[in-house]
Structures are given as C-alpha cells and as structure tokens.
Amino acid sequence: MLDTSTQAEDLLRRLEDAGVAADASPRRRAEYSYDASNYRVEPLAVVFPRTVDEVVGAVAACRDTGTPLIARGAGTSMAGNAVGPGLVLDLSRHMDRILGIDEGAGTVDVEPGVVLATLSREVERATGGRRTFAPDPSSKNRATVGGAIGNDACGNHSVRYGRTSDHVAEIDVVTSDGARLTATETALRATDPYDAGSAARAAELTASLTALARENLGAFRLELGRIPRQVSGYHLQNLLPEQGFNVARALVGSEGTWAVVVGARMKLVPKPASALLVCLGYDDVVDAARDIPTILEFSPAAVEGTDEAIVATMRHRRGPDSVLGLPAGRAWLFVDLDGDDPAEVRAEADRLLARLAENGRLVAGQPVPDPAARASLWRVREDGAGLSSRLASGGESWPGWEDSAVAPEKLADYLADLRVLLAEHGLTGVMYGHFGAGCMHIRITYDLRSEEGREVFRAFTRAAAELVVRHGGSLSGEHGDGRARSELLPLMYSREVMAAFAESRRIWDPAGILNPGSMTDPDPLDANLALAGVPEREWRTSFDLRPAGTASLTDPWTHAVQGCIGVGRCRADSGGVMCPSYRATRDEKDSTRGRSRVLQDMVRGARTVEEGWRSEEVREALDLCLACKACSTDCPAGVDMASYKSEFFDHYYRGRIRPLSHFSLGWLPRWLKLTGRMPGLVNAVLATPLGKLASAAGGLTTKRTLPRFAGAVEWRREVAEAGARAAGSRSAQGPGAGPVEGGAEDEVVLFVDTFTRGFRPEVAGAAARVLADAGAAVACSAEACCGLTWISTGQLGTARRLLSRAAEALDDGTDRPIVVVEPSCAAALRKDLPELVHTDQAKRVAARVRSFASHIAGRIDEGWQPAPARPVPEQAVLQTHCHEYSVFGSAPQRSALTAAGVHEVLDAGGCCGVAGNFGFEAQHYDVSMKVAENGIAPALRAAGQGAVVLTDGFSCARQVDQVDPERTGLHLAQVLDPGPAPSRRPHAAVPHTTHTTEFPLQEAEEVP
Structure with a gap:
C-alpha cells in the first residue's frame, strides 16, 4: 500500500x-529496501536518473522536504551503505556511459x-x-565506479594496485545544496567555471576543509592511513599539506554522506604482458x-585465500569439474605473479615454491598455467560471499564482521585470536579474502532470527x-562502515578524530540529508x-525446499526465499547464464535478487507486499x-527462482482465472x-x-x-529402424559379436519425452543409434511424463501426479542409466522429481537420470570415439539448454563436439530466450527476442555458413528458427548419428507393433 505520509x-x-520520474510502488520499494548486507530499510521511492540535471532536481526535492537521499550503484554493499529511508537514487541503470x-x-x-569489468574490458579494447582499469573487487562484473568510489573498493589485485582512491584523478559531484563541483588531486572547483553559485560553494568548502586539516594535523598523521587497508572512517589525511590537498582521494570512501557522485576521471595502469597463477595448499588459514611475508617478497600482483568449506560448496553446487587446479590442502592461497617474460615469471614461481617449502608450512603448491583451471579458481574466490552463505554441509552464515583488516605481517596472529573469539561466542567463521593486503572476509554463523542470537x-x-584495534587494524578494509560498523568507530579513533569526521560531514552536507545512519x-549496528x-x-x-542438513526446518519457504543475500551476480552482463531477463531489461525487478527481495517482504508481511x-x-x-x-547454479547462494515462481503461481492462481497460455502450453502433452x-x-x-x-x-x-x-x-518407427540397424550391425560381425570397439557392454533406458515424440521424432532414432554405437544395449521407454x-x-498438483507415475514406471529395480533426449525433461526428472515427490523411489529414479549429452560425454571419457555418418563441420554454434546447464553442466556438449572432430565451438553463452512457454506467450515475445540478442543471435551472425548449430533443447531450436530461418538447430544425437543423415519424413500411419529385442519398447498413457 502506497505510503501516504505528508x-x-x-x-x-x-x-x-x-x-x-519516481517509482513509489510497493514492489519497487521492496526491491530497494535491501542491499547485500544484513539490513532492511524501506525507502519512500526510487529514482533512476538519466542526466546530472535529474540528479540535481532529485537532490533539491529531498533538500526542500527534508527527505534523506541515498545514492546507489549496484547495491552490493555488505555494510548497509546503500539502503536508507527516503529517496534512493539508482545511478546504475542509465548513467552508465564511458565518455x-x-x-x-x-x-x-x-x-x-x-x-x-565493463570499464576494464573497454579500456583494454581501446x-x-x-592499459586497463585496475580495481577488481569480486563483484566487479556488476559493481559500479560510483559504488567503488563510495566504499573505496579494492579487489583481488590490490597488493599491486591498491584501492580505488589510488586511481582517481577527478570526481564530479552534486552537493546537498545543489552545487556542481569537481574534486581534483589539488583543489575543489566548480564543474562549470561559469556557474557562479557553484564557484562560491567550492571556495567556501576549500576554506573549511583546509582549516579542518590545519586544526587536526597531529591526529590525522597519527591515526589515519596507517595500514594498506584502513578504509574505516573518512580519509581526511589526504587533505594534509604533504598530500597536496587531494580532495578527490579524501572524498573516496565517504559512502555517499558528503555528496552524490555524478562522474569521474579515473586513472589507467599498464597491463602486464604475462601472468601466472600459483596455487598453494595449507592445512588451515592461519598457516x-x-x-x-615471504610471498610478498616476490612482488605478487595478488595474494588471495579461501578455505575448504567454500571449495566443497562450489563442487556441490556446480559439479566436480567446477574447481580445477587445486593442490592438496584444506586452505589455499592464489598468488598471481606477472611480468614481461613468461619464462621469467615461471622461474619466479619455482623460486617462490622452493622458498615456501623451506618455511615448512606449505602442504603442496603448483603453477596453474591452464586458462580454464585459472578461471575456475578465481571464480571460487570471487563467489566466496555467496558460497559461504549457504554451505553444502548445511547451515548459513552472514556478514557483519566480514571486512576487518590488519597489517599483512600481523594477519596470522589476528586470525588465530579471532578463531578463539568466535569459539567463545559459539560461532563459526568461514574465512577467505585478500591475504596479501591483510584484509579478511569472514562469513559468520550468527542467528539473526532470534533475540538471543x-x-x-x-x-x-x-x-x-x-580485537582488531589491539592488532593495530581497521574495522573495515574494503566494504566501508555503513550500518554494520559505524557505531564502533569510537573504539578505533580518538574523540578528536571522531569530531573531525562529524565536522567534515557537516561542511559538505549542512542539510544533513545524505545517507543518514x-x-x-x-x-x-x-x-x-x-x-x-x-x-x-x-x-x-x-x-x-529444505537444504541439506535441515530436515527439522519448520519454515522451508521462508528459509528458501531468504537465501538471496544480495551479492547481485544476477546483475552481471557476462559470464554464466543468469539472469536473462535482467540482461534484457536492465531493471532490478527482473533480476533474481529483485524477485527475491519482493518475496522476502512477502514472508515478513511487510506493508509494501x-x-x-x-x-x-x-x-x-x-x-x-x-x-x-540458471540461478540455481550461477547464483553463489543457490537461489532457485524457477522453483519459487512455480510454487507461487500454484498458490496465486487457485480460485483465479489462469492465463490462456497455461492451458495451451501448460497442457501441451495432452x-x-x-x-x-x-x-x-x-x-x-x-x-x-x-x-x-x-x-x-x-x-x-502471432x-x-x-x-x-x-x-x-x-x-x-524411428526407434524401431534404429534397432533394426543395430541388430544388422551385430549380425554382420558374426555370432557372439561383442560391443562396438571403444564401447562398454551395458544397458541404458532411452527415455523418449513428449517434446521429442510430438515434434522431433527423428531425434529419438538418432539417439538410439548413437547409444547403440557407444556399446550399450538400449531399452526404450515412453511410458511417463516429467x-x-x-x-x-x-500447476503442481498435476505435475506431482505425473512425476509419481514416472517414478513408478522407471523404478525397475536396476541401476541402469535413464538417458533422456530432451534436456529440460532430463532436468525435471533429475531435480524436480525428488523435490515434488517425497519418496525413496523418486530419489532412486532421479539418481539414474542423465541428459543425452552428459551420458555421451561419459562414454567419451571412457574411450568411445564418435563416428558420425554425416561430414562434421569445422565450426559449431553451441546453444546449451538452460536446464541442462543448471543441472548437468555446460561441458558435455562441447567435449562431445570436440571428440567428433569439430575444431571451433562458438558458445552462445546464455539463455536462448524461449525457455519453454515463455517465448511463445504473446506478452513475453519482445523480451524473448531481446534475450536472444544476449547470446544466440550474435553467435549465429558470427558463425560461418557451414557451421552446425547445436540445440539439444527443443525451445532453443525454435529460437534458432526465429532468429535465423536459414539455419536449423540440431540435437547432439543428430550430429553424432552413425546412421544415414536424418531427414524429416512425411507423416504416415505405421502399425504400433514394430519392436526389436535390441530396443524393447514400453509405453503407456502419460497424462491424466
């Protein structure tokens, strides 16, 4: 209900x-009540400014009404810096140009x-x-320059490149009294030299800040800027004479409490010609x-760390191949060495390993030259916040003390003492972070739901x-103080410095409206x-919806929707697949996080929802x-919005008229x-x-x-003819012929799903031929619906009945793999079946389910070599179905294509945009086509005319037809088919009696 206060x-x-334009709708306010912290503060409205003039207008409206104003970038703050009462300015949606x-x-x-990340990519391209832009926090593929300035963000390579404050040349701001100013490394001036009012304000501010520094020379020199990651408080030491009155650097880290950042000139750095990751394994993080100190002697660009709980969760959520290149150990350091000569960099890595071996703490270490392994290790580190929030072992952890920092040489002693302190309070901390800079990110098992917790x-x-103050450290080493640590600043700073902080804020914001709290x-706190x-x-x-180890959970729905902690990976414009609708619209409401926040307000009974x-x-x-x-895999916290949507719609439409597409497409098997x-x-x-x-x-x-x-x-007919071909092949080999060379004698159940039967019957025959060629005896089943x-x-009541029947039909007392032709159906049987049908039978069947691609990739790993009948093209466009990606991974199809002789695989790298019923619905068609432009459409335009387009998913094949009618999407089975090149035969009546002993067929009704 709309807030109607005066x-x-x-x-x-x-x-x-x-x-x-402002949005004060209940849904929008729910989305912006949260950031990536523990806090929720409901705003009055949200504005998405397109120009600086609109920012000035919004500031004036807030000043005149005494309304708080919170400037926000990607909303990934873990300290509560990006939430507050009043008006939220989301500067990330429209003011995102590189000028x-x-x-x-x-x-x-x-x-x-x-x-x-966009800035770095475009700078390197240009x-x-x-050259490149150096600051690279783990959230770099969604965090913004404005947010980095607000928090003084650092990143994985801060050992070499420092903090954002080390990379600012000039910052353009709007103050709460409407002045448009530019802070430089030596001065503060009006952005527009002809703006007399702003020029006068710049002079006034300059005089006040100069006086503030002069009055606090000793305190600023003694208490500020003592260690590399001293981010807590204002960076007033930059106003000292020896710093040249660097107002730009002083403004960085002010967390939106001094002014609203509307532009910046940022410094670039040379990009090293060669880099090598060295991975080091230890018994624990203290070791x-x-x-x-030894590692820092080798001038690394990065020294990052993580522990075994995060690695185990990554493998649990994304598969065993998601983490490559790890040596033995239970805690690891990732050390980046770089230079101009690759040979010299490798030699330096060898010298480092030798020195660490002499220290006696290293369990194992190794260089990681493989790009894929290197990328997988960095992703473990970058997803640390989300992965540690919901661990594979069960339980959950939260930020709050996730960002402390000490001098690097004091880190081990600090961590040892911190572990004792955690134990004293009955808490456990999952540790990772910027070890080389002395900055630790620790997610802690607080119980924030109970008063006692x-x-x-x-x-x-x-x-x-x-404790951190006793070790000479900082409450914050990167994320800022925000709502999480500001209350504790008097423990770190003297009354004199705290008074200077308050005065500096009053000087900049006399109206007192910017980011209160x-x-x-x-x-x-x-x-x-x-x-x-x-x-x-x-x-x-x-x-x-209960995660592992939480069988006694009393409210699984609330626990599930609270899984989103706001890290915002769903807002990334590259990497992974989620969130396709956000990539199309750039609207927070269409991100996994935005949806989660509205659901979180729903379960709390908030007046917004x-x-x-x-x-x-x-x-x-x-x-x-x-x-x-895709979010169930790509989201570090494992949010499964597809399931939440299905569950909500099941309740929402009870007693209501459903959309027509829920009958035309929802009842498609009928x-x-x-x-x-x-x-x-x-x-x-x-x-x-x-x-x-x-x-x-x-x-x-239409x-x-x-x-x-x-x-x-x-x-x-397709399956029967495949069986006849397989039988003929065996006969030609003579009596007693064994499996084909390279195969293994076993048996699989080929599950021919509704989509394949109804639209792509030729794929069923191709799949049967490939499985037989791979050495399997194939039994064929079509007696169930997923x-x-x-x-x-x-429509979960019907779905549950169908899945129950599927479990009964497929639970044949064997452990034969169930190979499903359509990947979305395979994913439903693998994941949705045990979540909707709560029986041991459902679990047994789900454990046997394989997508066609994942099963064939396993055969290839065992030594089978595909022998396609049709010529294999040099190039293939790979459109992995989203459900295959989320449940079975993205590697199987690529490995199968490579084994078949395809030399170049162009990965479309995202959702096709059809996604089952979505792209066929009238109200969603335009968004569907925008989603296609994120991946499949440009991939098709870039591919050569002779390239094969791999679309195991039926919906993906339909989008290829729509985007490029001159191309036809093929299933992997068709590409690998050892029989004649498949062609679509005209429809004809064929008696339902054609079976072979090689392909025994089972069939029954699959819908009620």
Whole structure:
C-alpha cells in the first residue's frame, strides 16, 4: 500500500514538478529496501536518473522536504551503505556511459553507473591491451565506479594496485545544496567555471576543509592511513599539506554522506604482458597467513585465500569439474605473479615454491598455467560471499564482521585470536579474502532470527572490533562502515578524530540529508536487521525446499526465499547464464535478487507486499522470470527462482482465472496426444490464417511460427529402424559379436519425452543409434511424463501426479542409466522429481537420470570415439539448454563436439530466450527476442555458413528458427548419428507393433 505520509506526498509532487520520474510502488520499494548486507530499510521511492540535471532536481526535492537521499550503484554493499529511508537514487541503470578514453593522459572519463569489468574490458579494447582499469573487487562484473568510489573498493589485485582512491584523478559531484563541483588531486572547483553559485560553494568548502586539516594535523598523521587497508572512517589525511590537498582521494570512501557522485576521471595502469597463477595448499588459514611475508617478497600482483568449506560448496553446487587446479590442502592461497617474460615469471614461481617449502608450512603448491583451471579458481574466490552463505554441509552464515583488516605481517596472529573469539561466542567463521593486503572476509554463523542470537551478534561484533584495534587494524578494509560498523568507530579513533569526521560531514552536507545512519551519528549496528521481526508462519509448499542438513526446518519457504543475500551476480552482463531477463531489461525487478527481495517482504508481511500468496506485487516481479533455472547454479547462494515462481503461481492462481497460455502450453502433452492422431490436418490448418487466430486464442504470440506436429507413430518407427540397424550391425560381425570397439557392454533406458515424440521424432532414432554405437544395449521407454509444462506454469498438483507415475514406471529395480533426449525433461526428472515427490523411489529414479549429452560425454571419457555418418563441420554454434546447464553442466556438449572432430565451438553463452512457454506467450515475445540478442543471435551472425548449430533443447531450436530461418538447430544425437543423415519424413500411419529385442519398447498413457 502506497505510503501516504505528508513527506512522501510532498516529495513525489516536487519530483514531478522538477521533471524527475519516481517509482513509489510497493514492489519497487521492496526491491530497494535491501542491499547485500544484513539490513532492511524501506525507502519512500526510487529514482533512476538519466542526466546530472535529474540528479540535481532529485537532490533539491529531498533538500526542500527534508527527505534523506541515498545514492546507489549496484547495491552490493555488505555494510548497509546503500539502503536508507527516503529517496534512493539508482545511478546504475542509465548513467552508465564511458565518455572518453585518453591513453596518453592515462585516464578514462565515466559516468558513475559504469560497471567495473565493463570499464576494464573497454579500456583494454581501446588501447590494444596496453592499459586497463585496475580495481577488481569480486563483484566487479556488476559493481559500479560510483559504488567503488563510495566504499573505496579494492579487489583481488590490490597488493599491486591498491584501492580505488589510488586511481582517481577527478570526481564530479552534486552537493546537498545543489552545487556542481569537481574534486581534483589539488583543489575543489566548480564543474562549470561559469556557474557562479557553484564557484562560491567550492571556495567556501576549500576554506573549511583546509582549516579542518590545519586544526587536526597531529591526529590525522597519527591515526589515519596507517595500514594498506584502513578504509574505516573518512580519509581526511589526504587533505594534509604533504598530500597536496587531494580532495578527490579524501572524498573516496565517504559512502555517499558528503555528496552524490555524478562522474569521474579515473586513472589507467599498464597491463602486464604475462601472468601466472600459483596455487598453494595449507592445512588451515592461519598457516597460510604466516607465509604472507615471504610471498610478498616476490612482488605478487595478488595474494588471495579461501578455505575448504567454500571449495566443497562450489563442487556441490556446480559439479566436480567446477574447481580445477587445486593442490592438496584444506586452505589455499592464489598468488598471481606477472611480468614481461613468461619464462621469467615461471622461474619466479619455482623460486617462490622452493622458498615456501623451506618455511615448512606449505602442504603442496603448483603453477596453474591452464586458462580454464585459472578461471575456475578465481571464480571460487570471487563467489566466496555467496558460497559461504549457504554451505553444502548445511547451515548459513552472514556478514557483519566480514571486512576487518590488519597489517599483512600481523594477519596470522589476528586470525588465530579471532578463531578463539568466535569459539567463545559459539560461532563459526568461514574465512577467505585478500591475504596479501591483510584484509579478511569472514562469513559468520550468527542467528539473526532470534533475540538471543542478535544479542550474540552485538556482543561478538563489539569484541571483534576491540580485537582488531589491539592488532593495530581497521574495522573495515574494503566494504566501508555503513550500518554494520559505524557505531564502533569510537573504539578505533580518538574523540578528536571522531569530531573531525562529524565536522567534515557537516561542511559538505549542512542539510544533513545524505545517507543518514552511517559514519557519524549512526544507527545501532543491530537496528533494522532484515531477519528480525519476520513472523513465524507455516507456508505450505509442494516443493521440498529444505537444504541439506535441515530436515527439522519448520519454515522451508521462508528459509528458501531468504537465501538471496544480495551479492547481485544476477546483475552481471557476462559470464554464466543468469539472469536473462535482467540482461534484457536492465531493471532490478527482473533480476533474481529483485524477485527475491519482493518475496522476502512477502514472508515478513511487510506493508509494501502484504497479501502473501495472493500478492500482485510478487506476481508482477515474477512475470518476466523465464524459469531457466540458471540461478540455481550461477547464483553463489543457490537461489532457485524457477522453483519459487512455480510454487507461487500454484498458490496465486487457485480460485483465479489462469492465463490462456497455461492451458495451451501448460497442457501441451495432452494436446499432443490429439494432434498426433491427425498431424497432417493440424499442420495444414496452422499454415493458414487460422493458425494465427488459433495462436491468439491460446494466448500465444502471432509473431512466432508454430512448430510442425509429428504423428503419434513417427518416433516409434524411428526407434524401431534404429534397432533394426543395430541388430544388422551385430549380425554382420558374426555370432557372439561383442560391443562396438571403444564401447562398454551395458544397458541404458532411452527415455523418449513428449517434446521429442510430438515434434522431433527423428531425434529419438538418432539417439538410439548413437547409444547403440557407444556399446550399450538400449531399452526404450515412453511410458511417463516429467510434468515439465505443468511445473513451469505452476500447476503442481498435476505435475506431482505425473512425476509419481514416472517414478513408478522407471523404478525397475536396476541401476541402469535413464538417458533422456530432451534436456529440460532430463532436468525435471533429475531435480524436480525428488523435490515434488517425497519418496525413496523418486530419489532412486532421479539418481539414474542423465541428459543425452552428459551420458555421451561419459562414454567419451571412457574411450568411445564418435563416428558420425554425416561430414562434421569445422565450426559449431553451441546453444546449451538452460536446464541442462543448471543441472548437468555446460561441458558435455562441447567435449562431445570436440571428440567428433569439430575444431571451433562458438558458445552462445546464455539463455536462448524461449525457455519453454515463455517465448511463445504473446506478452513475453519482445523480451524473448531481446534475450536472444544476449547470446544466440550474435553467435549465429558470427558463425560461418557451414557451421552446425547445436540445440539439444527443443525451445532453443525454435529460437534458432526465429532468429535465423536459414539455419536449423540440431540435437547432439543428430550430429553424432552413425546412421544415414536424418531427414524429416512425411507423416504416415505405421502399425504400433514394430519392436526389436535390441530396443524393447514400453509405453503407456502419460497424462491424466
């Protein structure tokens, strides 16, 4: 319900008068009530400024109404720096341009919303790889320049390159009194020299800041800037005479409490010609930390660390191949060495390993030259915050004391004492971080849901602050103080320095509206905790959403939707697959995080989202979720939004009229039983104008060509002919012939799913031939339905009945692999079956399920060599189905193509945009095509004319047809087919009696 307070009404009216669009909807305010911290503070409204003038207008409206203003980038702050009451300015959505790159001057001119990884990539492209932008925090593929300036972000390579404050030349800001100023390395001036008002304000600020530094010379010199990662507090030492009155550096790390950053000139650095990662294994993190002084003697660019709990979670969530190149140990350091000569860099790595061996703490160490292994190790480190929040071993951990720092040579002693302190409070800490810079990221097992647990949180945090100060350290080494640590700053600084902090803030923001609750006059560190005050309620669900080790969990739905901790990997524009709708719209509401935040407000009964399962705001937030399931793998915290969407829709539409597409597409297996009896007539009708009328009547888009329906018997003929071919091949080898060379004699069950039977029967025959060629005796089953279309449309009662029947049909008392042709159906049987059908039988069947690609990749690993009948092209475009990616991984298809002789594989690298019913629905077609532009469309344009397009997923093949009608997407089985090149045969009636002993067939009704 809209906040109707006088302040909110006045604010919105003034924003409208200034021509600034604001969104005060309940859903939007829920999305922006959180960042990546433990805190929740509901704003009055959100603005997405496009220009500096709009920022000025928004600031004026807040100043005139006394409304707090919070500037925000990607919202990945772990200290609560990016939430607050009042108006949130999201500068990441529109103000994200790179305005100019000056290689000669070594600077780049940017707007505040530019993503750090994008900036580095574009700088390297423009300079031919000679220069780059250095700061690379783990959130670099979604964190913004403005956010990095606000927090003084550092990153993995801070040992070499320092903090963001080391890379600022000039910063453009808007102050709370409306002045537009530019802070430089020696001065503060009006951004526009003809702006008399701003020029006067610049002079006034300069005089006040100069006086502040002069009055506190001794305190600033003694207390500030003592260690590399002293981020806590304001960086007022940069105003000292010996620092040249560097206002730009002083402004960095002010966390949006001094001014709103609207632009910057950032410094560039040379990019090393050669780099080598050295991975070091230790018994524990303390042993690793004791070797840091030795490692630093070798001038590394990075020294990062992680522990075994994070590695185990990565492998559990993304498969055993997701972490490569690790030596023995239970804690690891990743050391980046670089230079101009690769041979010299390798020699330096050998010298480092020899020195560490002499120290006696190293368990094992090795260089990691392979790019894939190197990338996998860095991803473990970069996803540390999310991975440690929900570990594979069970339980959860939270930030709050995740960012302390000491001098690197004191790190080991500090960690040893910190572990004792954790034990004294009954807590466990998962440790990782910037070991080379003395900065630790620690996720701790607080119980923030109970009053007792919150008391422990407060007591421990204060004790930890006292501990780090005793070790000469800083409360924050990167994330800033925010709501998490500002209350504790008096433990670290004298009254004199704290008074200077407060005065500097008053000088910049006399109106007192910028980011209240942080830095000076802070809110208590245990106020506004997001997990506090969530009512206990039994949310009945169809999915079993309990994570491992939580069988007694009383409220799995609440626990599940609270899994999102806000790290925002779903907002990345590259890498992985999630979140396709966000990549298309760039709107927070369409990110996995945005949807999670609305669901979190739903379970807490917040006034922004009040109606629970009936909430229109939640339905709206979930509308553009493609249910691709990529988040269940890509999200470091393991958020499975596809399941949450299905569960919510199941409740939301009870007693309500469903969209027509829930019947036309959601009941597709039922309709295919009818169309299979008269495919010729159906296809003929759909080819006329009546086809578009039928599409519109079913809630489908008329812009997409409907697929051609197959006859009910076509797939049987394909499989039977494959069986005959396999039998003939065996006969030709003579009596007693064994399996084909390179294969292994065993048996598999080929599951021919509804999509394959109804639309691509030729794929069934190809799959049977490939499996037989790989040395397996193949039994064929079509007697079950995975219920996928009912799952994706939230009709879970029917889905559960179908999956129960599938489990009964497929549980034959053997451990034979069940190889499923369509990857989305394979994923449903592997993952959704045991989550919806809570029986041991369901678990047994799910454990046997393989996608076709994953099974064939296993055969290849065992020594089988594909022998396709058709010529193998030099190049292939690989469009991995999202469900295959999320459940079985992205490597199997690539390895199979390589084994078959394809030399170049162009990975489309994302969701195709159809995603089952989504891309066929009228209201989603345009977004579907925008999603295609993130991956498959440019990949098709870049591919040669002779390239094969691999689309194991039926929906992916349909998008290829739509994007490039001149190309045809093929299933991996068709590419590897050892028989004749497949062709689509005309529909014809074939008796349902054709079986062979090689391919025994089972069949029954698959829908109610």
